[in-house]
Amino acid sequence: MKERAILLVLLLGMSACAKRAVDAPASGAAAVPSGAVLTEVSGGKQVTRIGALLDQPVVVQLNDAQGTAIPGAVLSLSGAQGVKFDPASGPTDATGQFTTLVSAPGTSGRFQLLASTTDGKVQLKVEQVALGYEQLLGRQLSNQYCVRCHDPESTPERVSNMDNLDPKPHAFTEGDTYNKFSDADLTAIIGHGGPALNKASSMPPFGFTLSPSEIQALTSYIRAISDPPYSDTTRVYASK
Amino acid sequence: MNGLRSLWNKFFGNSSRAFGSMSVILLLSLAIAPAKDFFSEWRHAQKNYVKLIRTRADAVTLERHVEPGLQQIWHPELGVVDRCTTCHLGLKEASLSNVTQQPFAKHPPIPHSLTQFGCVICHRGQGTATTEREAHHSTDSWEEPLLPANYIEASCGQCHLSPLRGTPTLNEGRRLLASEGCARCHNIKLADGSVVVPTDDPPELNHIADKTTREWIFAWVKNPQAYAASSTMPNFGFSDDDARDISAFLVAQSTKGPYPARTVKAASSDPNTVQQGASLYGQSFCASCHATQNAAGNLVGGDFGPELTRVGSKLKPEWLESWIRDPATYDPETRMPHFRLDDKQVGLISNYLQSKTDSDLLANVHLEPATQKQAEHGRALVLEYGCASCHQINGVKKPENFAPDLSRIGSKPFAQLAFPAGVEHTLPNYLTSKISKPRAFGAGLKMPKFALTTPQVDALATALLSLTSRANALPASLRIATQHESHYQPAGKAGQLISDLRCFSCHAFNGRGGTMAPDLSWEGSSVQREWLVDFLKNPNTLRPALIRRMPKFNLTGAEINTLTDYILTVYQNPAFDRDEIAPSSLTPQLAEQGKQLYYSKYSCQSCHMIDAQKDKGYIGPVLSQAGLRLTPAWTYQWLRNPQALRPGTIEPNQHMDDADAKALTAYLMTLKLRAKQGGN
Amino acid sequence: MSDEIKAPTTPDSGELSRRRFFVKVGMTSIAVAAAGTGVFAYQFLSPNVLYEPSPVVNAGKPDRYPPDSVTLDPETAIYVVRDPEGYFALSATCTHLGCLTAFKQELGIIACPCHGSKFNRDGVKIAGPAPKPLPWLRMWLNDDGELMVDRSNSIATKQLVRV
Amino acid sequence: MANNIQHYIDELHQHRIWRSVFRSGSGDSNLHRAQAVQSNVFLHLFAVKSRRRMLEFSATWYLGALTFGTFLVLVITGILLMLYYHPSVPQAYADMKDLQFVVSSGVFLRNLHRWSAHAMVFLVFAHMFKVFYRGAYRPPREFNWVIGVVLLLITLLLSYTGYLLPWDQLAYWAVTVGSNIASAVPLLGQKIRFMMLGGNSVNANALLRFYVLHCMVLPLTAIFLMAIHFWRIRKDGGLYAPDKPAKEGTK
Amino acid sequence: MSDPKDFSASMESDFRKTPVRVAFVTRRTSPAVKFRDEDYVMTFPETLIRAAVAVQVLVVFLVWLALLWNAPLEQLADPMHTPNPAKAPWYFLGLQELLHYFPPVVAGVLVPGLVVTALVVIPYFNINIEADGIFSKDRRRRLAICWSVIPALLVFLIAFDVYVAVPATLLIAALLFVAQRTPADAPKGFRSWLASKPLSFWIMTWFLMELMVLTGVGTFFRGPGWSWVLPWRG
Incomplete structure (x- = not known):
């Protein structure tokens, strides 16, 4: 009886050791020292269609407390339901960077990616925007009618007119400006133009060019991409 | 053991006991069926929904909207029964916009009403099912799972056969189907019976030996993108031997072209001549259509014609000169205009283009003289890979039904598809991997690899997924049919000129033509004769921000007169008379009033320039010579409603009243700055 | 089991009453099952969804x-x-x-x-x-x-x- | 309480109306039991008494009774399923989906019907082999054996006609292949197939024909033949018991 | 059993008498009791209650089957596309397997027709009436027929590539061989049991085995294009 008990204890101990050996990180992966920091290199705050691949890969950088890159540490990414990564985890390269392609989830709105080391101690949140049908339509309209003045960046095909105007139009991502307007304000400005609401006279009225639903789509797009994010304060969800 | 036996005896020991016990067991077993029904998945979902909304502020309203029990949206004419709303209870509740927990999330806004179209028309899946697995995923009895959000625009394409503003991916996919040559091998019929017509322009190869060398053909066939990254010709993955044999065959079948032979001066490498050629290339706005790589490796220029970065390594000088002189003699179908250049200009441009060589391209290509056997094998390869689907080749007929028909690919059952290892068994995955890695499906397959980006592949898959059986079965009244390009052809001498200059390549007239330049269907109402003559003599751009510009065609005075007469008489807007506003009615007082409106009320200077020194508006055309260019009637009508004259124009409809429009017209008609010859 | 079959006509009274009990249990279960089937049939027979035009x-x-x-x-x-x-x-x-x-x-x-x-x-x-x-x-x-x-x-x- | 109920039940059993319906009581006497069998239109197909040794499980494995049991289950579930079934194309398939997803316990009834049908085919085969190996087809039971063979064929036809009714791929192609086998009959093949399908291909006509066969013609024939089958057991001297030597019989 | 005090003539009596046979002995017959009348029980309730229990067990089994496994339902019928493999219901798969080897007129009409005919005529041909062993009478002729028919059958099966039917035929042949070699006075056991089996037993057993083999093969071992597959490699 005694022998059996000893044997049992021994067996249990061995299996526990074996389990720990299996759980331990694969040899070769660099350990992540405490105080390490994950930073976003590029690929944050991108705007894409629901379900679609983000144009740019998301690149994050893992540095230790002194700011030196940590190569070979395994990072993994996770996100809301439906967000896909290619690859979802892997080691950082020689410069401590990890690059992954991200596909947006199937529902529109802001979504967050969480990059973390395998032990989960070092984390970084990266925010992206997925556009639904209405916002996508808004983006189309914006590209056609608005961006020439409301986007400071010029491309060979489209030269920005923003600097030529006084007062300067606000880029649609300027949440600090746009979040102050209610939906009704925005709709009115787009529809009736600047002068009608005592704003800049260079803003023409679009109410006779765009239908109400198109203006709503534009508003919805502006809300979707504004930074900081717009939160609808007129609606309060209090629990009973 | 004994206990078990006595227990057995107690309940099944004799026939009466067995009868009694079995009856009870039967009763209990039978009772499970309704119980199973009662604890169904959808009842569970409904209970959870009620739990969810009870915690919210507007619980009373929300609860009033809940109809317990199975819900069904039935559309006999669409062939759809949807029970999705049995579990997806919050679809229409605007106040649930912050709920992300499925199946209760609110549906984002779409232009169709839920009850009018149901769910599966767009999302696919099995609408009749009341369990998540059966409704969302593919099963033995229903292969069509939910359409991933990435391809959701495919569903719009079932009814909307013409481009739709809200579906950029679908539009792009359809464009690619036509422009990447898919429709040259595959038959692609849309639900309204119209067939996708290829819009690419693969060259005919009947006289290819006049144009280029066997070495270049070899290198090109091996890897077209090595010569021009933007090439639409796909990579067939030919071996060196195969490429050698194809080049042998193509050279062997080539006949002498139908254009006059001219003596050609040897290309000069004098930097001065090359520089002159380059500036002539620039003045002729060749870059509006042709791209070249700049030092940074980026393509600069239009994608309408082939990329010219390494063109000197490709073309034979005598062919190039003949082509620049008049492209139509070599290829009557070409979209390139006849520039009417003189011999010196032709020589300069040809010389400049020949200097654009890439020594690496053909450095390693050394071909022995071709043998008969090689040419025969080359011919076999050309037949096998369907080269004649795109190119005209002497003695090879265009193959019919060369590749599978794709008209209903969006409803193809999995059972008929072969998936390569590692590809998840869904139709979108099949399509994307087939397009991006066609040879992964088997080494012997013919489909070549196209140089497409991931978004392009997704767009193509979206367009293909819209080709469903359901799209064909939907009532015709729901269909928004494709817009067919008209076969409009202007008549007479002017008509000949218009086709010789290939105006249709860039401008549209009466529903036919390109979108690169403005639609000229109503040009006759809009412009003044003198200005048009000047413009045709020396086109200068109206929009300083544009890089694509109208080239100078070196027209003779007679030709310009013919064109101008034609445009001013034929391309008139029927809605108004171009002379309806008499210049005398536009008084200076009115003009002064208009000037006020221009700068204050309407802030036109935000987008338009009059004084290039003072104004900065970059968006609209420069208006400094509006008085010379535009007719008063057009200007007035335009100000009243620009969208009516040119749908989709950026200029918004300002809803101007009559007086304002008249005043502004008067002001604009006073702007008569003479442009200096040579333009900008 | 075979013993009981051999002497079915001379069971002791206790066995006989137990037998009756089991037969009664059986008949009652079948009666309950029949009643249950009635309820079940009512449920089954009332359609949960209707293919009728919307009101x-x-x-x-x-x-x-x-x-x-x-x-x-x-x-x-x-x-x-x-x-x-x-x-x-x-x-x-x-x-x-x-x-x-x-x-x-x-x-x-x-x-x-x-x-x-x-x-x-x-x-x-x-x-x-x-x-x-x-x-x-x-x-x-x-x-x-x-x-x-x-x-x-x-x-x-x-x-x-x-x- | 229990006595009261018993009292009322007894009263009921003695009532004139009850007696007019049920001629015999379920009394404890053998006479009553014999009357119960003889006076019941269904039970009178059986003999009043049966051989004790035929009660042994090993004697018959109850295969005949079990087959009849599956038939009863099939009739009951079948009638219920008919209430939600339209024999038309492609509504038939949609009805399958409705049974599966929205009719209360519809999927259970369909499963039960399907599995019982398979069980019945299996049991009929087993019954036939068991009868053969026991030699129970010997005179005077030869005609009952023939009826049994016909019932086997009817069972197969019932199962086969039922196979088409869901109008799914499984059904469609099984019936297409089966009807083409029929067309292999020399001379008459094509005509037989044409009659069977009501056309040249498996389509709505074939579905309706199979439906009528499955729900009307074949079950009624089967019931008719089953009645004869059971009745003949009695008339042919009860369940066949193989001869046993006298010494065993005295036991 | 037939205790006289159990007998009385009143209607309420519980008559326990079993039927008694009365044999009339004529000049041409002689009385000889082969076996005694048996023990009988009342059909109601003895037989019926047992049958009821048996049916209940079956129904409970079927109910659980129906609760746990859904009946198969595939896609909507599509005349444009044949599934691969298109299998008939399991009880026809033996036939479908035969159709793989023989033309439809043979496997689809002739064979099943013959089988049904054979089944129908079995009782009328006095087959198995004596239930004597196959080789117990007319041994020489029967042996000759037997050992010429079996090789002929094998050759026929192999000629049509019906290899699946060969093992069962060989097994029957082997058993027949054992039966043939069993002496008439062999002790009771498997061999004497075999030797006592009549011709009809052998034919039916062969038929049953082939039916099971063909059905089993058709059900479990046939995949796309009716090619061989292993059911556990799905």
Whole structure:
């Protein structure tokens, strides 16, 4: 009886050791020292269609407390339901960077990616925007009618007119400006133009060019991409 | 053991006991069926929904909207029964916009009403099912799972056969189907019976030996993108031997072209001549259509014609000169205009283009003289890979039904598809991997690899997924049919000129033509004769921000007169008379009033320039010579409603009243700055 | 088991009563099962979904109806009445035994062909065996400016839809 | 309480109306039991008494009774299923989906019907082999054996006609292949197939024909033949018991 | 059993008498009791209750089957596309397997027709009436027929590539061989049991085995294009 008990204890101990050996990180992966920091290199705050691949890969950088890159540490990414990564985890390269392609989830709105080391101690949140049908339509309209003045960046095909105007139009991502307007304000400005609401006279009225639903789509797009994010304060969800 | 036996005896020991016990067991077993029904998945979902909304502020309203029990949206004419709303209870509740927990999330806004179209028309899946697995995923009895959000625009394409503003991916996919040559091998019929017509322009190869060398053909066939990254010709993955044999065959079948032979001066490498050629290339706005790589490796220029970065390594000088002189003699179908250049200009441009060589391209290509056997094998390869689907080749007929028909690919059952290892068994995955890695499906397959980006592949898959059986079965009244390009052809001498200059390549007239330049269907109402003559003599751009510009065609005075007469008489807007506003009615007082409106009320200077020194508006055309260019009637009508004259124009409809429009017209008609010859 | 079969006629009384008990249990279970099957059958027989047209009907744009007219849509069995003040909808199904009534233009009344009930254009019974007037149905204008009628929802008060 | 109920039940059993319906009581005497069998239109197909040794499970494995049991289950579930079934294309398939997803316990009934049908085919085969190996087809039971063979064929036809009714791929192609086998009959093949399908291909006509066969013609024939089958057991001297030597019989 | 005090003539009596046979001995017959009348029980309730229990067990089994496994339902019928493999219901798969080897007129009409005919005529051909062993009478002739028919059958099966039917035929042949070699006075056991089996037993057993083999093969071992697959490699 005694022998059996000893044997049992021994067996249990061995299996526990074996389990720990299996759980331990694969040899070769660099350990992540405490105080390490994950930073976003590029690929944050991108705007894409629901379900679609983000144009740019998301690149994050893992540095230790002194700011030196940590190569070979395994990072993994996770996100809301439906967000896909290619690859979802892997080691950082020689410069401590990890690059992954991200596909947006199937529902529109802001979504967050969480990059973390395998032990989960070092984390970084990266925010992206997925556009639904209405916002996508808004983006189309914006590209056609608005961006020439409301986007400071010029491309060979489209030269920005923003600097030529006084007062300067606000880029649609300027949440600090746009979040102050209610939906009704925005709709009115787009529809009736600047002068009608005592704003800049260079803003023409679009109410006779765009239908109400198109203006709503534009508003919805502006809300979707504004930074900081717009939160609808007129609606309060209090629990009973 | 004994206990078990006595227990057995107690309940099944004799026939009466067995009868009694079995009856009870039967009763209990039978009772499970309704119980199973009662604890169904959808009842569970409904209970959870009620739990969810009870915690919210507007619980009373929300609860009033809940109809317990199975819900069904039935559309006999669409062939759809949807029970999705049995579990997806919050679809229409605007106040649930912050709920992300499925199946209760609110549906984002779409232009169709839920009850009018149901769910599966767009999302696919099995609408009749009341369990998540059966409704969302593919099963033995229903292969069509939910359409991933990435391809959701495919569903719009079932009814909307013409481009739709809200579906950029679908539009792009359809464009690619036509422009990447898919429709040259595959038959692609849309639900309204119209067939996708290829819009690419693969060259005919009947006289290819006049144009280029066997070495270049070899290198090109091996890897077209090595010569021009933007090439639409796909990579067939030919071996060196195969490429050698194809080049042998193509050279062997080539006949002498139908254009006059001219003596050609040897290309000069004098930097001065090359520089002159380059500036002539620039003045002729060749870059509006042709791209070249700049030092940074980026393509600069239009994608309408082939990329010219390494063109000197490709073309034979005598062919190039003949082509620049008049492209139509070599290829009557070409979209390139006849520039009417003189011999010196032709020589300069040809010389400049020949200097654009890439020594690496053909450095390693050394071909022995071709043998008969090689040419025969080359011919076999050309037949096998369907080269004649795109190119005209002497003695090879265009193959019919060369590749599978794709008209209903969006409803193809999995059972008929072969998936390569590692590809998840869904139709979108099949399509994307087939397009991006066609040879992964088997080494012997013919489909070549196209140089497409991931978004392009997704767009193509979206367009293909819209080709469903359901799209064909939907009532015709729901269909928004494709817009067919008209076969409009202007008549007479002017008509000949218009086709010789290939105006249709860039401008549209009466529903036919390109979108690169403005639609000229109503040009006759809009412009003044003198200005048009000047413009045709020396086109200068109206929009300083544009890089694509109208080239100078070196027209003779007679030709310009013919064109101008034609445009001013034929391309008139029927809605108004171009002379309806008499210049005398536009008084200076009115003009002064208009000037006020221009700068204050309407802030036109935000987008338009009059004084290039003072104004900065970059968006609209420069208006400094509006008085010379535009007719008063057009200007007035335009100000009243620009969208009516040119749908989709950026200029918004300002809803101007009559007086304002008249005043502004008067002001604009006073702007008569003479442009200096040579333009900008 | 074989023992019992050999002597079935001479069981002891205890065994006999136990036997009866089990047979009774069996018969009772079967009776319960039969009753349960009744409930089950009722559940099974009442359909959970119906392939019937929606009770809410789109009656089209108001200007479809000429002024001061009564229009019958036989497919949906409703009258759309346009009065000088506005529109209202009446059920066209006779309250007597469900026949489809018809509007007699020349008399200005609604008449039932089956048993001769007659109603005026407000649905009020004039003659015949019909026990109740024709019910008024809820009617409203939707976002596109079309008249909608809910056939499952009758209203007591005479509310006209004004356009 | 229990006595009261028993009292009322007894009263009921003695009541004139009850007696007019049920001629015999379920009394404890053998006479009553014999009467119960003889006076019941269904039970009178059986003999009043049966051989004790035929009660042994090993004697018959109850295969005949079990087959009849599956038939009863099939009739009951079949009638219920008919209430939600339209024999038309493609509504038939949609009805399958409705049974599966929205009819209360519809999927259970369909499963039960399907599995019982398979069980019945299996049991009929087993019954036949068991009868053969026991030699129970010997005179005077030869005609009952023939009826049994016909019932086997009817069972197969019932199962086969039922196979088409869901109008899914499984059904469609099984019936297409089966009807083409029929067309292999020399001379008459094509005509037989044409009659069977009511056309040249498996389509709505074939579905309706199979439906009528499955729900009307074949079950009624089967019931008719089953009645004869059971009745003949009695008339042919009860369940066949193989001869046993006298010494065993005295036991 | 037939205790006289159990007998009385009143209607309420619980008559326990079993039927008694009365044999009339004529000149041409002689009385000889082969076996005694048996023990009988009342059909109601003895037989019926047992049958009821048996049916209940079956129904409970079927109910659980129906609760746990859904009946198969595939896609909507599509005349444009044949599933691969298109299998008949399991009880026809033996036939379908035969159709793989023989033309439809043979496998689809002739064979099943013959089988049904054979089944129908079995009782009328006095087959198995004596239930004597196959080789117990007319041994020489029967042996000759037997050992010429079996090789002929094998050759026929192999000629049509019906290899699946060969093992069962060989097994029957082997058993027949054992039966043939068993002496008439062999002790009771498997061999004497075999030797006592009549011709009809052998034919039916062969038929049953082939039926099971063909059905089993058709059900479990046939995949796309009716090619061989292993059911556990799905």
